[in-house]
Amino acid sequence: MATVFTRRALLSAAAALSAAPLTAAAPSRDEDVVGQPLRPWRRGGLDIHHIATGRGDCALIIGPDGSSLMIDAGASATPPPASLDIRPGPQRRAGEWIGRYARRHLAATGEPKLDAFLVTHLHPDHVGDVGPDTPLAPGGAYRLTGVSDVAALLPIGLLVDRDYPDYAFPKPWDAPFAKNYQAFLRARARSGGRVERFEVGAADQLKLPGVEIRNLAANGEVWTGRGTETRRLFPPIETLAKDDIPDENACSTAIRLRYGAFGYFAAGDLTSSSFDGTQPWRDVETPAAQVAGPVDVAVAAHHGMFDATGADVVRALRPRAWIIQGWHAAHPSPDALERMLSQRLYAGARDVFSTGLSPANVLAHKWLTDRLVAQNGHVVVRVAPGGGRYRIVVTDNSDETDKVLSSWGPWSA
Template sequence: MNKTILSLLLLSCITAQAQVAEAGKPLPEWKEGYLDLHHINTGRGNAAYFVFPDGTTMLADAGELDPTNPRTTSKRNTPMRPDNSKHPYEWIAGYIQQVAPQQYNKGIDYALITHFHDDHFGSYYPGAPMSSSKKYVLTGITGVGTLLPFHYLLQRDEHYPVSMSTILGRLPQDTHYKTTWSNYQAFIQEQSANGMQLQYFKAGSATQVHLLHRSYPDFGVQNVKSNGLIWTGKDSSVAQHFPPVDSANAKTWPDENALSNVLLIHYGPFVYYTGGDCPGNVFLGDAAWRDVETPIAQAVGAVDVATMDHHGNRDAVNANMVKTLQPAVWIEQVWTADHPGHETLIRVISPYLYTAKRDLFATNMMEANELVIGPLVQQSYRSTQGHILVRVLPGGHQYYIIILDDSKPGKTVKAVFGPYEVKAKN
């Protein structure tokens, strides 16, 4: 190849990257045909916002930890991002309003709660702002859904493994979680009266979440898991992973993390995985069926981008998942020094589980992790601070990872990685 052709190719590549995003400048707007996967960092839990190629939108979780809990503001947890001048739900909604397709920016089409933990759907706390009706407080999903109304709200069926009333009945009368659950139910009641549709997430379905504005035949969302039902990888068939539950014996009940909803997003050959807080490592005393990652991985196969289950905590991202999914990009949503577990990081980067190159990105790595784990953190991650956007180009053959500054409002680009070429699937 002569120097002239090489120079033209390099110039073309640089120009294409500048059109997608350029460090130090505002993020260029989503354009029809793009698939944008935003991982929003508030320091108080998970939140991801997806813009599909036709402009259909989806929120996956909106966490908000209780700021009156001493742990939340301790050195063990991450600080609020950008700052404490607004509540986390306000920062999430404000971010979404900046990046949403303007022609469809009248709310959010789909909102998914992966499971009912406060860092994924919000926590009641004294002093939280009240809704205008005074029927519930604004926190996490209830706050975002009030500012940006949901068309569909998807959740797991709360009657499994036993009814939520049975679970709550085992807790002390004044427990914090009871108030959080009552608050969430009040939100559902009011928003349903205003047109929101509540649906149980259907494992195995490839049609429950679908494009609303125009057809892209090479795009789809595959529901993989909900509660104990896990997609088999064929058609819409599912299998029950958990053994029969004894309603009188709580030891037979799967925990909330193991009940997480899981989904795949396909765009042409591109595949993205996200799985809430699914566990995969069975510790001493655990039932073998607490490993839900192994059957999930068997159904899913290889992907291009994967979020780390349970924020990369010690009980998740097992060896079977790592060697089966083999993503080129791992994304970790961090809010505490538990993320990642040292052994989890070793598995994720291990060449013995797969040899292909991989890049790691974290939203909010803590100094404590770097001090305890050591230089392996800086050696492994391409970026450790900021909102993480996966921008997939039309057709799904290439994508970029774009890091956005989370230290101030706005959507300033910090760094751009890529283009990544989508790998051929078996």
């Protein structure tokens, strides 16, 4: 009896083959070898490290000339089992682990420093949480956590966030972690450090020579795709009922990075939820994704939660690889993960990587989480000089050896 192969079966088979990790017996000098430490950054290449501490978001980008950008430095205080255990271990704070990781990998540039730092929005899993035991910085002006922990270990050139200098939009913050972050910035400004407000539409604020970083969205404002022109989505805040005022997630920054043919999208905790269509202006993620256009790698906004990575976002971005910065039992939600994997929203192979996955999530959604090609570890995107091809390497986050767990690709951009 003849075997009939359906289109879906053929697509699934192709996806499975394309997702197979590299197993070459004699890897070239450009490859990372499973079981060996991650090879250092090399001049001309673009590396994007998604750092997995189990306590929030962080990405370190090293550009072709060695210039660097960090996006967020999360240090949530949410304890297990809702969150993951801190990685590599409880001996240090999450921000310290991030700073040490960045120092280690920036050493190859000859000068371990951060040329720029982007804070997407003010939440503990992006800037750092504080409590009574969080240590004070020398001088006592603020506490060391998340971003400030990183700054204590590495010089930072320019720091950019969505609402510098007043933090009054859409309403003032009084949470301890937000006040601590603002105290850190005041101390930084007093000592001559540079801080700027994120400029939607700009392509020259966050600079990595040879790479274009376009500021797509923040605070309900979105780039139109023409020059530096933008449009506002949010209605005047004073016209909104108290419960309808946008939250911090809806105000997150979004960027698109381009290096040659390679494209990358990251949008913090930006959401596409419109409260079931009752407030369409709340969906900032969709127009940001649509103006970004197709990319090779996309970070699932809001850790792959139910209110983000909407259907039109997935259709617009169509990445070869999705990356989920997971640290909580709810990351990712099954509906968002199903959309990332859906052949109905866009056809072709794709792989989904998570920096962390809770056993509780696996227990509830194993039928979907089994389709992740990586469930834990640092996820490193390595783009070849010129931006014509790229691969993704997953490394061990249980210690600081950066041992390669798996290597995927290469793919053409």
